[in-house]
Amino acid sequence: MADEELSILLKSANPAMVVVTAAAGGERAGCLVGFHGQSSITPPRYCVWLSKANHTFRIGLRSTHFGLHFLGADDHAMAEAFGSLTGDETDKFAGRSVLPGPGGVPLLADLPNRLVGRRLCVLDDGGDHVCFTLEPVAVRGPTSPFIPLRQSQALDIAPGHGNAERPAPPTERALPGGARLRT
Template sequence: METTEPFDALMAMLDPPMVVVTAAVGGERGGCLVGFHAQTSIAPGRYTVWLSKANHTYRLALRATHLGLHFLDRHDLALAERFGTLTGDEVDKFADLAVRCGPGAAPELTAHPHRMVVRCPGTPSSVVVGTTSCAGVRRSYGAGASGLVTRAWRSLSR
């Protein structure tokens, strides 16, 4: 029997930040917590997210021209919990949040400083490779800040 312990140990060491992905089409908007994402090109700047086909956001992303990506840090556990435990099929995850319509109508969580909007390729897939439309960072994003959210989220989801 093959063991996953070395793989699990390596993945825990990486401890990448979680992201909230947002999308909107025809006045309908959605967002979900995503753990699988990566930069996939330097020039042009491209970023890839892997979306679960079970999510409401996935169905919107298939038709969206742009997606909002909000990178979480240790201050964002409540945001991770909101977008990771509620379903957009039943509730408005954006209720009581400051949201503006970004490029391509992508919902931008304006109180969240670490975000970017990517232009979607227009190919229906659970893997979205987007070209950066805009990005912003407003406060110090020090080493180790992201891992706290990932570790806290893992403990919540058990």
């Protein structure tokens, strides 16, 4: 498979960006996410993939609920705050208006288009991101469609954790000498 061709194809999809929040054990976390989507109509389900390198991932493993805040085209500053800083070193919620949500999830008052989901399951397929499947329990959105902040509008945001910090899974393409994995 041509990695460059896949990269071009996926960048062309230009997904909407969301800020994901979670809380557990008295800790809050939040990060900018481009990997997310509806995964079932009936019953309704929504999935979000979090990087194993992120503070939000570690809090999310202990959290019962997640807040997904859908960013509008004018929310670049919020995307930058939650995407370029790491919760390992910074309280991203400091100075922000935060509301308590279902299951104790912190909700950002300045981002009203949101979905709160109860965590149903977690799938770790060995990649650098882990999928959390959510059951929507609360939704607050606009009365008409809005223009989302797209990945192409957030390319100037340097991530709080780089690719080198994400564990690389042992796949066939990564094994020395083309050795095959045993299953």
